[in-house]
Amino acid sequence: MRKLYTQRKAPPKTELIHVFEDQVRQRMLTTLEDHVSDVWGFLDSLGRDLVKVYGYLQRSGFDAARTSDNPVIEHLFCCDEEEVLDYFEAAFHQSEYRGKQDGVEEINAILEMEGIGYRFSEYPSSIKRKKGGAPIHFPEGHRLTEDFTYSSVIKPALHFLVEDGFDIAHDELMRALAAFRQGESEDSLTLAGASFESFLKSLMTQKRWAYDPEKDTCAPLVKKCISNGLVPSFYEACLIAPGTIRNKLSDAHGRGPEKRHSASPEAAEHLIHLVCSNILFLRECAAG
Numbered sequence: 001m002r003k004l005y006t007q008r009k010a011p012p013k014t015e016l017i018h019v020f021e022d023q024v025r026q027r028m029l030t031t032l033e034d035h036v037s038d039v040w041g042f043l044d045s046l047g048r049d050l051v052k053v054y055g056y057l058q059r060s061g062f063d064a065a066r067t068s069d070n071p072v073i074e075h076l077f078c079c080d081e082e083e084v085l086d087y088f089e090a091a092f093h094q095s096e097y098r099g100k101q102d103g104v105e106e107i108n109a110i111l112e113m114e115g116i117g118y119r120f121s122e123y124p125s126s127i128k129r130k131k132g133g134a135p136i137h138f139p140e141g142h143r144l145t146e147d148f149t150y151s152s153v154i155k156p157a158l159h160f161l162v163e164d165g166f167d168i169a170h171d172e173l174m175r176a177l178a179a180f181r182q183g184e185s186e187d188s189l190t191l192a193g194a195s196f197e198s199f200l201k202s203l204m205t206q207k208r209w210a211y212d213p214e215k216d217t218c219a220p221l222v223k224k225c226i227s228n229g230l231v232p233s234f235y236e237a238c239l240i241a242p243g244t245i246r247n248k249l250s251d252a253h254g255r256g257p258e259k260r261h262s263a264s265p266e267a268a269e270h271l272i273h274l275v276c277s278n279i280l281f282l283r284e285c286a287a288g
Contacts, residue, residue: 007113015155016117016144020084022067024114025076028084031106032091035099042096047072049090058083085118085141092123092139104139112181117144149273157276160283161199169198169279176272186250186263189271193246196275197221203286218243230285239282242275 020028036042050057050072058078060066067077076087088107091097099106101123108119120139154177161170176191200221204211209228211221222239225231231239249263249271 003113016115018081018117018143020081020116022077024110024116025084027110028088028107029073029076031110032088032097032099032103035103035106036094036096037098038096042091042094043070043072045094045096046087046091047075049093050075050087053086053090088120089139089141092120109183112183115181118142119144153273153276153280157279160279166199166202169195169202172198173272173275176268176275180265180268180272183265185265185268188268189246189263190250192268192271192275193218193242193250196242196278199279199282200225203282207286218246225282230282239278242271242278245271245274 033039033042047057057071057075059071059074060078066074068074076084079087092104097103104120104123111118118141120141123139158170158173160166161173172191172195176188176195179185179188179191197218200218201211201213201216204221204224207228207230209224211224216224219240222236222243225239226233226236245267249261249267
């Protein structure tokens, strides 16, 4: 989905919400309608399916507050958050819906751009049929599980970095989070790895431990932290892992003529969590 100037310049959303504001519902509906063959026929069949589930459609009690004269559109702007997910799950089932996975990805892109913690799974045309004729599931809404990790790991790490003067590491971690939210997994991996290296260099500078700011990367920096007694040597593999993952999955140091591993969103999210966890751990070790 093409981003306009104001969207490109908007500050990154670093905390997920689970609320569908009216403008988000309108964006999702307009995008959905771009992928149907007959809008009115689509709305009619969608409304019938929703009535079969609920027995009614939601509507505002005041005429002046109504968004649309169409009861199916009005329902979308009056229903609660989970029913919004129902609405789009049912929409993907309709015969008039022709967008397949492209439409699902455009809806997910809106959710990602708005920092909303829900995503829809893949359209069945991109999922292999199970043996024995098992039914194929159409796209389903799922709540992202980042909330706990964000509040207990990512947010404290960001707070520590900005409070304790690790400015470069903080900026790189913020950019890694923004890249992840925008679906740029490779950039997110590169920035997360850079953030951890910047943190290590800043920590060593504060401790007045010798290192080469131009040549030392993650592994040499970790080894020097160990040799200075910051952590026991058996932590080495865990602490150099961010550098290893970054080097294998991103283009930070060049990978030759072809990629051996793909930079998936799951890998980017894992590396962000690992970097933040390592930062918090080393913060406690340095303070002890």
